[in-house]
Amino acid sequence: MSTRVEAILGSITEVKADAIVVNLFQGVDSPQGATRAVDHALGGLITQLIAQGEITGRLNTATLIHSQDRLPSPRVIVTGLGPAESFHLRRARQAAAAAALAARKAGVKTLATVVHGAGAGGQDPAQAAAAVAEASLVALYRYLEFKSRPDESPGALDGLLLVESDPARFSAVAEGARLGAVLGEATNLCRDLTMRPPNYCTPSLLAEAAQDLGRKLGLEVEVYGPAEIEALKLEGIMAVARGSQEPPRLIVARHHGGNPEERPDLALVGKGVTFDAGGIMIKTTRSIEHMKSDMAGAGAVIAAMAAAARLGVPRELVAVIPAVENLPSGSATLPGAVIRLQGGQTVEIASTDAEGRLCLADAVAYACRRLGARAVVDAATLTGSCVQAFGHYTSGLLSNHRPLEAAVLAAAEEAGERVWPLPLFEEYWELLRSDTADFKNTGITAKAGVILGALIIGQQAQNTPWAHLDIAGPAWLEERFGYLPPGATGAGTRTLALLALRLPDRGEQA
Numbered sequence: 001m002s003t004r005v006e007a008i009l010g011s012i013t014e015v016k017a018d019a020i021v022v023n024l025f026q027g028v029d030s031p032q033g034a035t036r037a038v039d040h041a042l043g044g045l046i047t048q049l050i051a052q053g054e055i056t057g058r059l060n061t062a063t064l065i066h067s068q069d070r071l072p073s074p075r076v077i078v079t080g081l082g083p084a085e086s087f088h089l090r091r092a093r094q095a096a097a098a099a100a101l102a103a104r105k106a107g108v109k110t111l112a113t114v115v116h117g118a119g120a121g122g123q124d125p126a127q128a129a130a131a132v133a134e135a136s137l138v139a140l141y142r143y144l145e146f147k148s149r150p151d152e153s154p155g156a157l158d159g160l161l162l163v164e165s166d167p168a169r170f171s172a173v174a175e176g177a178r179l180g181a182v183l184g185e186a187t188n189l190c191r192d193l194t195m196r197p198p199n200y201c202t203p204s205l206l207a208e209a210a211q212d213l214g215r216k217l218g219l220e221v222e223v224y225g226p227a228e229i230e231a232l233k234l235e236g237i238m239a240v241a242r243g244s245q246e247p248p249r250l251i252v253a254r255h256h257g258g259n260p261e262e263r264p265d266l267a268l269v270g271k272g273v274t275f276d277a278g279g280i281m282i283k284t285t286r287s288i289e290h291m292k293s294d295m296a297g298a299g300a301v302i303a304a305m306a307a308a309a310r311l312g313v314p315r316e317l318v319a320v321i322p323a324v325e326n327l328p329s330g331s332a333t334l335p336g337a338v339i340r341l342q343g344g345q346t347v348e349i350a351s352t353d354a355e356g357r358l359c360l361a362d363a364v365a366y367a368c369r370r371l372g373a374r375a376v377v378d379a380a381t382l383t384g385s386c387v388q389a390f391g392h393y394t395s396g397l398l399s400n401h402r403p404l405e406a407a408v409l410a411a412a413e414e415a416g417e418r419v420w421p422l423p424l425f426e427e428y429w430e431l432l433r434s435d436t437a438d439f440k441n442t443g444i445t446a447k448a449g450v451i452l453g454a455l456i457i458g459q460q461a462q463n464t465p466w467a468h469l470d471i472a473g474p475a476w477l478e479e480r481f482g483y484l485p486p487g488a489t490g491a492g493t494r495t496l497a498l499l500a501l502r503l504p505d506r507g508e509q510a
């Protein structure tokens with residue numbers, strides 16, 4: 001069941017919902033704006049609770065109080081915004097998430113909230129509304145597909161109302177609420193695909209999920225099997241798939257928002273390793289545990305395409321997903337094997353566990369050479385090295401093109417995702433030298449792994465603007481982080497969707 005998001009014009013004191021949400025900056029002892037109006041209606045109860053130290057305005061604190069018939073809504077949640085001086089939209093997200101979680105805990109079905117940041121916070125009302133809608137949906141996510149009795153824990157929120165009292169700001173709030181809802185739902189779609197157990201998310205089942213979604217949203221989805229992948233000379237994909245009984249799939253999904261006669265404005269490429277056992281060089285017990293999430297890049301790309309379709313992005317977009325299982329078996333590719341990439345280069349497979357770069361190299365080549373994409377961005381749970389560098393809250397960004405890199409960073413900022421650039425210096429190729437082939441798929445040492453993986457993928461883009469998001473850290477959380485529960489996070493989804501949405505007109509491009 002998904003939460004319906006709506007914007008309404010009116011005063012929060014007049015709304016009838018199971019609970020209303022107002023906010024408070026830290027260190028403020030007499031509330032302002034909507035919070036003041038609610039405080040008045042409650043006979044100064046909020047002011048009193050502030051004086052008693054019960055309500056502090058600290059970030060990630062949400063206090064639930066009962067309105068005892070003094071308001072149309074029976075409950076009021078006061079959520080903390082932190083200090084006013086350093087407020088920003090990430091904190092609006094945290095405040096919205098804390099309120100939504102407090103509401104669900106109390107069994108609330110309909111929640112009405114002010115738009116944190118749109119008033120005294122001084123933020124753009126559309127962006128603030130998008131942040132509140134998105135973070136509420138993202139915080140409330142739960143993966144229930146395989147729970148026999150999903151009713152054990154408090155149920156989902158049915159409706160979220162964003163209440164704006166200023167008619168001059170209302171249309172911006174309504175528009176932002178819609179964008180935030182689409183982005184939040186897309187994030188959760190990626191999480192559903194990523195959480196799905198590997199026996200329910202094989203390459204062919206992932207392809208079917210993309211096709212179902214395509215039918216629902218008007219995306220044109222084509223799926224290719226081993227014979228076609230072979231014929232297209234995508235040996236990097238075949239080399240990874242060979243160890244598995246499950247045949248590989250190449251998923252190509254198109255959103256026609258522009259002129260279908262023209263080259264795609266943007267190709268999104270997603271790593272779709274539906275399970276990464278490491279191949280012949282099988283992973284250890286601990287590191288293999290959540291390798292069903294090695295298709296999180298594919299999930300992000302599919303979900304971003306879904307968002308683009310729902311938002312009617314006025315561009316030609318294409319998604320390319322190599323979907324494979326990386327397993328050990330008698331037919332698996334052996335360490336030391338040499339293959340030829342679609343682009344013509346030979347690779348010595350020094351590690352069968354460095355499989356992502358092989359299938360992504362071919363998928364990027366396909367996007368550039370066959371589809372003629374004008375720009376390519378790939379998302380992949382590519383390296384443990386990136387997790388070492390950034391932990392679980394930042395994705396690495398590597399690119400051959402400054403303006404595209406800047407566009408991805410701007411999209412990430414708007415998305416509330418943490419993305420940070422790393423270099424792609426050509427000198428690093430030295431570390432991939434091979435005696436047998438043009439290069440190896442892993443370095444001579446284990447150092448700079450995130451850069452080496454990206455070099456191999458980016459080489460296939462040649463002169464096409466290309467950027468690579470290594471989401472290995474943020475895609476999956478072993479423990480709760482902020483308002484994100486453990487498990488899949490949907491990392492990259494919103495950044496890719498907003499990148500597509502904010503893509504400049506070709507007339508405007510430098």
Ligand code: BES
Binds near residue numbers: 383387443
């Ligand atoms: N899918 C893994 C990367 C990964 C690691 C994702 C941890 C999420 C969490 C990738 O295919 C892999 O195995 N990479 C190796 C490459 C190495 C053999 C050069 C790695 O990073 O250890």
Ligand code: ZN
Binds near residue numbers: 273
């Ligand atoms: Zn992998």
Ligand code: MN
Binds near residue numbers: 278352353355356
């Ligand atoms: Mn691997």
